[in-house]
Amino acid sequence: MIEFLKDNWWTIAIVLNYILAIIAVTTILFKSINPTKTLTYIIVLLVFPFFGLIVYYFFGQEYRKNKIFNRKDVLNNKLIKSINENLKIDPESIAKHETNADEDQIRLIQLLQKNDKSPLTKYNQVEIIINGENKFEKLFKDIESAKQHIHIEYYILKDDKIGTKFLDLLCQKAKEGVKVRLSFDDVGSKISSKMKSKMKNSKIEFHAFMPVLFPRFTGKMNYRNHRKIVIIDGEIGYVGGINVSDTYVNYPENKKYWRDTHLRIEGEAVFSLQTQFLTNWNFVSESTLRLDRSFFPQNKIKTVEHVQIAASGPDTDWANIMEAIFFAIVTAEDYVYITTPYFIPNDQIITAMQVASKSGVDVRLLIPDKSDSWTAKHATNSYLEQLLKANIKVYRYQKGFIHAKTMVVDDIFTTIGTCNMDYRSFNINFEINALIYNKDKTKEAKAMFIKDLENADQIDFKRWQNRSNFLIIQEAYCRLWAPLL
The missing domain is CATH 1.20.5 (Single alpha-helices involved in coiled-coils or other helix-helix interfaces)
Incomplete structure (x- = not known):
């Protein structure tokens, strides 16, 4: 034998x-x-x-049905239910404050409310932040002013120059008595043992999200927490594309310019960010955090800016962010402007963009000229001919690497967050976006997009069709792997 x-x-x-x-x-x-x-x-x-x-x-393992972790413990908490109920407003009330609001916009709000119990919040003050250096300047000031708690969730957190400054500040606040809770993705982050020891001695409570044995060799290991959230005293929230690493800050010594977008939010929408953080915290800490009203203080903001927080991942029954993006595209009447560093869409998004463009909507896509991934770059390129045939304008950013994840629609709606336009963000990673229903903020985001086009080249369809067969073969090969990227 x-x-x-x-x-x-x-x-x-x-x-x-x-x-x-x-x-x-x-x-x-x-x-x-x-x-x-x-x-x-x-x-x-x-x-x-x-x-x-x-x-x-x-x-290939599908966990959406099996649930990597159960959200019910947090969502069914009496305090959360009470707060969500108090926040809940009639979506049609948005029309009273936004003259351009229409039935489609109201239906988008209702879609998310039904999908993920994401309440539409009314009283908010939203600031759009361009680039990491501006984000960290504001974030550090807010952290310094923290009185009760600081809740943090990042995909990439490194103790390099900016990361060390960030973590040292957190250690200082923890020593002052502020409760600091920190969650970081084990694959995306890299924190030295020395820094972890310092954090522990400072009484920072921290946990790695779904630890893996060899993080250096598992860059695409399912399922990763791609969110970037900071909540300070339940009053101030940050969400967007900017991680904690020197890569995201345009230091003079950096070789590559990094273009990114983030949000600073004050008001009721911070409560939704807080709920999402607490859900994740229960999972990574393997315990149930006792909730009290200090996590959700009385809102002081009286400015009307409607905001909805959309979260998606293996813990949700539906691909909430993807469905919101899809619906916003197919109901657009004037224009759709999309910025994304990784464009590896599913069939639904491709079809939505094509149909919108062919029906007369001005659809534009801004992507990096040079990607940080060979496979992602060629996979992205494999989709461009389909867009160009439908008269969609495609631009490639030349100044550096554009990492912003934004979409602007019809001067009435914009979304900014962590979700890329790819399979991984739509179906695998844990993502979070803010959906803003405010014409002033949308016009600001539109102007930002137009400004970025000054540093971008539009792809000419005829020239694109004449690219070499060798490139086409590379694109076809990488597209084969698109659902796994």
Whole structure:
């Protein structure tokens, strides 16, 4: 028997591989997965022995139904229910303050309220922040003024120049008696043992989100917390695309200019950010945090700026942010301006953009000229011809790397947050966006987009069609992997 195994080990291994692959394929077919994604997994499993099983093990497990963690403990809490009920307002009330508000805008609000219990908040003061250096200047001042608690959740947190300044400030506030709770993604972040020891000694409570054994080699390991949230005393909130790392700050010594967008929010929408943080905190800390009214203080803001917080991830029943983006595009009447660093969309978003453009809507897409990922760059390029054929204007940012994740629609709606226009953000990662229903803020975001176009080149359709066959082959190869990127 042993001799037989020795002489036929390779055949046995191949047979075993395909038995497992067939089981995996059968499992995939019984799930309601996007056909493109299904086909990708089947090809990988059947064409690449052993490697296909590894890819499926790490990337193919679907947890949306099984729930990596349960949100009900937080969402069913009496205090949360009471606050959400008090925040809840009739979506039609937005029309009283926004003269351009229409039925479609109201339906978008209702979509999120039903999908994710995301209340429309009325009394807010929103500030759009351009670039990391401006964000951290404001953030540090707010942290210095904290009296009760600071809640933080980041995908990338490094103890480099800006990160050390950030963490030292948190240590100082913790020593002053402010309760600091910090969650960081284990794959995206890199914090030294020395800094962790300092944080621990300062009484900062911190936890890594879903730790992995070898984070350096698992850059795309499912499922990652891609959110960037800071809540200070339940009154001030930050959300957007800017992580804590020197990469995101335009220091003179940095070789690459980094263009990004973030939000500073005061008002009722901070309560929604707080709820999302507390949900994640219960998971990473493996305990139930006792909630009290100090997390949700009396709102002092009287300015009317309607804001809704949309969160999505394996913990939600629906792809909330993707559905909101899709609905906003297909109901647009004048224009849709999208900025994203990674454009690897699903069929729904591609179709929505094409239909909007062909119906006369001015659809524009701004992406980086040079990506930080070879695969993502060519996967993105594989979709551009479809857009150009539908008269969608595509621009590539030249000044540096544009990392902002924004969309502006019809002078009445804008969304800014952490969600990229790709499969991973729509279906796998934990993401969070602020949806702003305010014509002044939307016009500000529109002007910001137009300003960015001054540093971008528009793609000429005829020239694009004449790109080399070698590039087209690379694009086709990378597009095959698009559902896994």
